Structure formats: C-alpha cells, structure tokens
Amino acid sequence: MDHAATTDVDPDVIDAMLPYFRHYYGNPSSLHSFGAKAAQDLEDSRLKVAKGINARPEEIIFTSGGTESDNLAIKGIAYKNSRQGKHIITSKIEHPAVLNTCRFLEKKGFEVTYVPVDNSGIVNIEDLKDSIRTDTILISIMHANNEIGTLQPIDEISKIAKTNEVYFHTDAVQTVGKIPIDMEKIDVDLMSLSSHKIHGPKGVGALYIKKGVSIEPILHGGEHERGIRSGTENIAGIIGFAKAFELATSNLENNSKKMLKLRNHLIESVKKRIPESYLNGHQTKCLPNIANLRFSFIEGESIVLMLDMKGIAASTGSACSSKNLKASHVLESIGLQPEVSHGSIRFSLGKDNTLEEVDYVVDSLETIIKKLREMSPIAKM
Amino acid sequence: MYSKKVMDHFTTPRNVGEIEDADGIGEVGNPSCGDMMTIYIKVNDGILEDVKFKTFGCGAAIATSSMITEMAKGKTIEEARKITRDDVANELEGLPAVKMHCSNLAADALNSAIDDYIKKNKD
Numbered sequence: 252m253d254h255a256a257t258t259d260v261d262p263d264v265i266d267a268m269l270p271y272f273r274h275y276y277g278n279p280s281s282l283h284s285f286g287a288k289a290a291q292d293l294e295d296s297r298l299k300v301a302k303g304i305n306a307r308p309e310e311i312i313f314t315s316g317g318t319e320s321d322n323l324a325i326k327g328i329a330y331k332n333s334r335q336g337k338h339i340i341t342s343k344i345e346h347p348a349v350l351n352t353c354r355f356l357e358k359k360g361f362e363v364t365y366v367p368v369d370n371s372g373i374v375n376i377e378d379l380k381d382s383i384r385t386d387t388i389l390i391s392i393m394h395a396n397n398e399i400g401t402l403q404p405i406d407e408i409s410k411i412a413k414t415n416e417v418y419f420h421t422d423a424v425q426t427v428g429k430i431p432i433d434m435e436k437i438d439v440d441l442m443s444l445s446s447h448k449i450h451g452p453k454g455v456g457a458l459y460i461k462k463g464v465s466i467e468p469i470l471h472g473g474e475h476e477r478g479i480r481s482g483t484e485n486i487a488g489i490i491g492f493a494k495a496f497e498l499a500t501s502n503l504e505n506n507s508k509k510m511l512k513l514r515n516h517l518i519e520s521v522k523k524r525i526p527e528s529y530l531n532g533h534q535t536k537c538l539p540n541i542a543n544l545r546f547s548f549i550e551g552e553s554i555v556l557m558l559d560m561k562g563i564a565a566s567t568g569s570a571c572s573s574k575n576l577k578a579s580h581v582l583e584s585i586g587l588q589p590e591v592s593h594g595s596i597r598f599s600l601g602k603d604n605t606l607e608e609v610d611y612v613v614d615s616l617e618t619i620i621k622k623l624r625e626m627s628p629i630a631k632m
Numbered sequence: 633m634y635s636k637k638v639m640d641h642f643t644t645p646r647n648v649g650e651i652e653d654a655d656g657i658g659e660v661g662n663p664s665c666g667d668m669m670t671i672y673i674k675v676n677d678g679i680l681e682d683v684k685f686k687t688f689g690c691g692a693a694i695a696t697s698s699m700i701t702e703m704a705k706g707k708t709i710e711e712a713r714k715i716t717r718d719d720v721a722n723e724l725e726g727l728p729a730v731k732m733h734c735s736n737l738a739a740d741a742l743n744s745a746i747d748d749y750i751k752k753n754k755d
C-alpha cells in the first residue's frame with residue numbers, strides 16, 4: 252500500500268528488458284548493425300511513450316527519472332529565458348525535485364513565488380494570477396501531489412500561462428496510468444514523467460517538451476537526445492519504461508476505476524470504525540490511488556512500524572521519521588499544525604491490491620490506533 | 633532500522649499507564665520532533681517503587697520510555713538520577729543516530745518526575 256513511493260517491476264516489463272542486457276547491447280550512436288538495432292528500438296520506445304499521452308515522438312526526451320526531468324525543465328527554461336525575465340512561479344506543495352531546483356535558482360539570481368494552496372491542497376488560482384509579473388518566465392505546478400493525491404486544475408493554470416505568455420511545466424510523475432493525459436487537449440509546455448511509479452524500472456523517465464519550446468540543456472556531452480540530454484541512452488531502462496508506460500496507459504481506465512473503489516472503501520471504513528480519523532486532501536479531486544489519513548493523538552512513525560509488522564507498507568509525513576526532523580511541507584501547507592500532522596499516514600494503492608487487503612488494513616489500523624492511543628498522554632478517550 | 637531490543641520494547645512496552653496517587657510526575661515534550669512523554673513515579677523509602685509512562689511519539693520514544701521505567705524501578709532516587717540517555721540507548725542495543733534526540737526525552741522525563749517529587753516533599 253505504498254505504491255506512490257515505488258512499484259514492483261511488471262514481469263512483462265522485465266521480459267522486454269532482458270534481451271537488451273544479453274543480446275542487444277548496442278550503442279544507438281554506433282554505425283554498425285548492433286547500433287542500428289538499438290537506435291531503432293530507442294525510437295520505437297519514444298513512439299510508445301508519445302502515444303500514451305497523445306504527443307509526438309520528437310516531443311519526448313528520455314532522462315534518468317522524475318528528478319532529472321524536473322531539473323531539466325525548470326533550469327532549461329530558466330537558463331534559456333533569463334534575458335526575458337528571472338521570475339518563476341511554483342506552489343508550496345511541489346515535490347522536492349521542483350522545490351529544491353527553485354531554491355537553487357534563487358541562489359543564482361532568479362526570483363521564485365511559492366503560491367499557497369487551500370486546505371484540500373488545491374492551488375489558489377487568484378494568488379497564482381496575482382503573482383504573475385512582466386518578468387515571469389515559467390509556472391511549474393504539479394499535476395497531482397505525491398503525498399495527498401490532490402489534483403491541480405492544470406487546464407485553468409495552462410490558460411493563465413498562455414494568456415500571459417509564460418511557459419508552463421507540470422510534474423505528472425504521480426498521474427501517469429491513473430489519470431488520462433492527452434497533450435492535444437491540455438496546453439502544457441513541459442511535463443515530467445517517471446518509470447518506477449508505474450511498474451517500470453527505476454532510474455529512467457522522460458521530459459515532454461512541446462514542439463517549438465526550446466530549452467537549455469543541463470548535461471553537455473555527445474549530443475544525445477537531440478542535444479537536449481547528452482549521455483549514452485539507458486536502452487534497457489528505456490525499453491522497460493516504454494513497456495510499463497504502454498501497459499499503464501492502455502489499462503488505465505480499468506485500473507483507475509478499481510483503485511478508486513478501493514480508496515473510497517478504505518476512507519469510509521476508517522472513518523466509520525476509527526474515531527477522530529480524517530482524510531487529508533480532497534475527497535474527489537484526487538488521484539484514484541492515494542488516501543492520506545490522519546489519526547489524532549498519536550504519531551505516524553509508530554503507526555507505520557506497527558503496520559509493517561503486520562506486513563503492510565505505508566508512509567508518514569511525521570517529522571520524527573524524516574531526515575530534517577520537520578513535519579511534511581505539504582501537510583503544513585494545507586494548514587495542519589505539526590502536532591496533528593504527525594499522525595498522518597499515506598496509503599497508496601496499486602492496481603493489484605484487493606478488497607480483502609483493504610479490509611485487512613482497516614482491521615489492523617483499528618487495533619494499532621487503539622493500542623497507541625492507550626499509550627498516549629494526550630489522548631482524550 | 634531499529635535493534636531487536638528496541639522493537640521488543642516498542643511492540644510490548646513495559647509499565648504503560650498512569651499512577652493515580654503518583655509521588656512525582658515528569659512531563660517533557662519536543663515539538664520539533666513530535667515526541668511527548670509523561671513519567672509517573674511512586675517513591676517509598678527513597679526507592680522508586682513503581683514507574684509508569686505514557687508517550688506520544690515515534691518508535692524510539694516509546695522504546696526509550698519503556699526501557700527507562702524498567703531501569704529505574706527498584707533503584708534509589710540517587711541511582712535513578714544517574715541514568716543518562718546513553719545508558720538507555722546502550723540497554724536498547726543502540727539507537728539510530730537521527731533518533732538520539734528522542735532518547736533524550738526519557739532521561740529528562742524521569743529527572744523531572746524526581747524533581748517534582750523532591751519539590752512536593754519539601755513543603
């Protein structure tokens with residue numbers, strides 16, 4: 252139940268990848284036939300990923316994953332357009348790959364506005380509009396949040412970006428395979444994708460760059476990926492990513508419907524059976540697979556540890572289990588005081604989870620929460 | 633991440649609860665980490681006859697509170713005073729470096745319960 256962190260690699264994906272370690276280890280840049288085969292397969296993979304989001308293959312640049320895609324998009328636009336302006340707008344609840352890239356750019360002379368969100372995690376559109384300046388060059392707002400699953404109104408945001416002639420980047424790492432994405436229908440300039448959240452291998456992903464949008468590379472070298480991302484391509488990884496992408500996008504409707512049913516069942520059962528439990532995020536404007544639940548009077552790490560002993564994987568935004576001892580910036584941004592955000596647990600479902608598993612989670616939670624509250628000096632029950 | 637001993641004290645904590653007619657109560661909290669702890673002591677003839685705790689916190693916080701109650705029980709006030717966070721961590725076969733701050737709390741809470749007892753017995 253921790254599929255937003257990462258997923259197992261689909262056996263079909265592994266089967267697709269294996270020959271690229273054993274037999275087809277050619278370098279796509281080589282002139283001989285080994286290289287030609289690799290080059291051809293690389294382009295086939297690009298086509299598959301493009302098809303999954305109704306984009307053109309030349310709009311897909313393979314990278315080492317979501318983090319690199321976010322870096323490439325934001326730095327790439329910033330460096331390319333710094334003469335037009337040095338102002339960037341993002342939100343307070345972005346993934347660290349975006350937030351820390353923006354903080355880095357602040358040190359390099361750029362200015363960044365971090366737009367707040369409401370208590371369900373949706374970006375405040377009026378604040379966004381108000382923060383646009385004549386020197387704004389980029390808006391980067393994630394499609395769906397990885398901690399609470401809230402979906403952003405990216406249609407509306409893209410219109411604001413277009414009206415003001417500002418580039419729009421979105422991190423769609425969590426949305427692929429969960430929410431249909433059609434690049435003909437949404438006006439996004441750059442979009443980050445990652446493989447390991449959709450049963451593909453780790454360390455590979457892509458950046459969609461709309462035709463006509465030009466960015467500055469951040470990796471310089473042998474001019475791979477049309478000079479935008481140098482480095483000999485991770486062929487096996489890309490083959491696996493493309494296969495996972497194909498599977499995720501072609502089964503999207505069934506998988507999403509199933510996960511949404513399980514998510515809602517989880518939320519309803521928990522709220523019914525466990526007093527003082529709440530949903531963090533938005534009831535309906537959300538990913539079908541994430542339920543971030545909050546339990547008063549207790550702390551998240553101890554819940555996660557006890558769930559783990561029952562064979563259930565989940566994660567927490569609790570300060571005590573984080574590297575910097577700070578409560579989650581996302582939970583703080585939706586208005587939760589640290590004392591209450593400590594008791595928040597993220598469950599993220601996968602396509603293969605079952606109703607029985609969800610019921611087992613709820614049974615386990617009921618016991619665990621009761622036990623921890625009996626130990627808690629602040630529980631008033 | 634945690635030693636077997638920590639997990640043991642975390643899953644089956646000793647001496648959980650309150651002491652109704654406690655002779656001393658120590659309450660400490662660390663909002664930056666999210667751990668809060670209350671320790672109750674019952675003193676007889678200068679000896680900690682009973683020690684109980686209630687903790688809101690992570691695995692390390694719960695395990696250290698459980699461990700310190702076990703270590704302090706039966707000791708004299710002077711002996712109990714000498715228990716340091718390192719003693720508790722050692723008894724637990726070590727704590728991850730990032731969790732050292734949580735383990736401070738248990739020794740602090742015990743000390744503050746003893747302070748409370750001494751203050752009450754002055755009047």
Ligand SMILES: Cc1ncc(COP(=O)(O)O)c(C=O)c1O
Nearest residue numbers: 316317318346348397424425445
């Ligand atoms: C929203 C979001 N963006 C970016 C990333 C980073 O992706 P990757 O692990 O492929 O670098 C993640 C995953 O942790 C994520 O959830």
Ligand SMILES: [Zn+2]
Nearest residue numbers: 571667690734
């Ligand atoms: Zn702690």
